[in-house]
Amino acid sequence: MTAAYRAYMRPFIRLFTGRLPQPPAVLRRGPLRTDAFSSRLHDPRVASLLGMWLGIAFGVCFLTGLVSHAMQHPPSWLVWPSRPVSLYRLTQGLHVTTGLACVPLLLAKLWTVYPRLWEWPPVRSVAHALERLSIVPLVAGAVFQLATGIANIAQWYRFRFFFTVTHYWVAWITIGALGVHIAAKLAVVRANVGRRRDERSRLTDRVSAPEQPGGGLSRRGLAVAVAGAAGVIVTTTAGQWVPGLSGLDLLAPRRPDIGPQRLPVNRTAAAARVSAVARDPGYRLEVVGPRPFVLTLAGLREFPHHTSRLPITCVEGWAADATWHGLRLRDLLDAAGIPAEATVRVESLETGGTYRTSEVNPPHARDPLTLLATGLNGADLDIDHGYPARLIAPNRPGVLQTKWVHRVVML
Amino acid sequence: MRSATNPPNAAQWLVGGILVHDLLVVPVTMAVGLVLTRLVPAPFRAVLQGALLISGAVALASLPLWRGYGGPADNPSVNPLPYGRNLAIVLGLVWACATAVIVVRAVRVRRARRSHASASGPPAG
Secondary structure, X not given: OOHHHHHHHHHHHHHHHOOOOOOOHHHOOHHHOOOOOOOOOOOHHHHHHHHXXXXXXXXXXXXXXXXXXXXXXXXXXXXXXXXXXXXXXXXXXXXXXXXXXXXXXXXXXXXXXXXXXXXXXXXXXXXXXXXXXXXXXXXXXXXXXXXXXXXXXXXXXXXXXXXXXXXXXXXXXXXXHHXXXXXXXXXXXXXXXXXXXXXXXXXXOOOOOOOOOOOOOOHHHHHHHHHHHHHHHHHXXXXXXXXXXXXXXXXXXXXXXXXXXXXXXXOOHHHHOOHHHHOOOOOEEEEEOOOOEEXXXXXXXXXXXEEEEEEEEOOOOOEEEEEEEEEEHHHHHHHOOOOOOOOEEEEEOOOOOOOOEEEEOHHXXXXXXXXXXXXXXXXXXXXXXXXXOEEEOOOOEHHHOOOOEEEEEEO | OHHHHOHHHHHHHHHHHHHHHHHHHHHHHHHHHHHHHHXXXXXXXXXXXXXXXXXXXXXXXXXXXXXXXXXXXXXXXXXXXXXXXXXXXXXXXXXXXXXXHHHHHHHHHHHHHHHHHHHHOOOOO
């Protein structure tokens, strides 16, 4: 840094870091007193360690959330692969499970720093005021994301905003505020974490004091309890997407083997208002391409059938394996003369709704596992699973596995 | 976009989250801590605090389920389990572990007291 630059910057630095006048001491009452919070858990080292775990967990939630968003609203430069088959099961399962595990982490972290809400003086400098203000979107966003996520997986809608869009935008607010927070607190973390933290203690005035003896929960005890809480939450909910753990699935909103034909349903035929039209014996499947054709119900049965073992993987974080049988999508496209590099749109009998149609890009459209399924687990598709025909493709969110399909159109 | 995110309503929930945490969750936790300090002696209080923390977090993470909130009436595959019973099973296990730790600590305290008493007691004879 040159001397001239330093001289140029000095007024700005003074503006931000100059001491503001101290408020009168008589105002320092109640929670603002020095000794208002006596718990030995209000400690910068505990806060730093919990903050690091919470930061990792929020990072996982944010990245897996972005994956899910990109899958459903793909940017033009992104072609999502159809393999590995269970990639989306993993990313979305991690998203929900990590979010649930954040409940004890976030509450414990906020407990350790709660006295900072009542720090004295409330504002030391402009920089200090800005740093304190940046906590507002961070805490509001973090609590909001966990609360709305928990409500959404239970399909409990007490709020009047559309969940997916709002959860997505608040994620950006939260992660932005988290970035600012990490930058502001990096010195505190470095002074309190790591084997050589003593050498870095001059970085801040927020250095952990030796733990006082006491009869309540110790710092180590808090770590054990928080890890225990996260462990219990993960153990009793991860079974809704992890194969083999469904026996431990006690407190998750779904069980992979409960539903019609032993498979959960997200949107029933009644909710989609297709109960009558999907059962119409005059049903026709229309394939629109260079050589368009139409299949009746009998035609659907006569077309060569294949079997795929594929999971249905929901955005709400549950996944269930099933054996599907039906027509290979790529056979249908070949029969209609649709070229291998074409994207197709699959259309449902539904008359409206966000997920009435979905686009199938070449990796999924040409994957030999992708079916226009007419049967499930050895029987005809249940009406709630999309009778007479539904899309089922590997590595794809459940909302894009369009049900009650009646048209396949080349784009 | 404006109608999808409903900013006035989203703002209510954002600010509401902070207020509920800072003015309800933390004060209630402090009140519980204060009661425990008065009622429960030292080596056992930490176990109770830990078990309460786990119970509260598990109950909060599954709140809509055991309260019976949410899930469309026509779709029995959403929230299909007896969640009240399941929560009781899970918390029962947590408190069984807590009880075991308390028993171990009680035995240790008694042993320490006895060896302390015999070490500092009057010499025999």
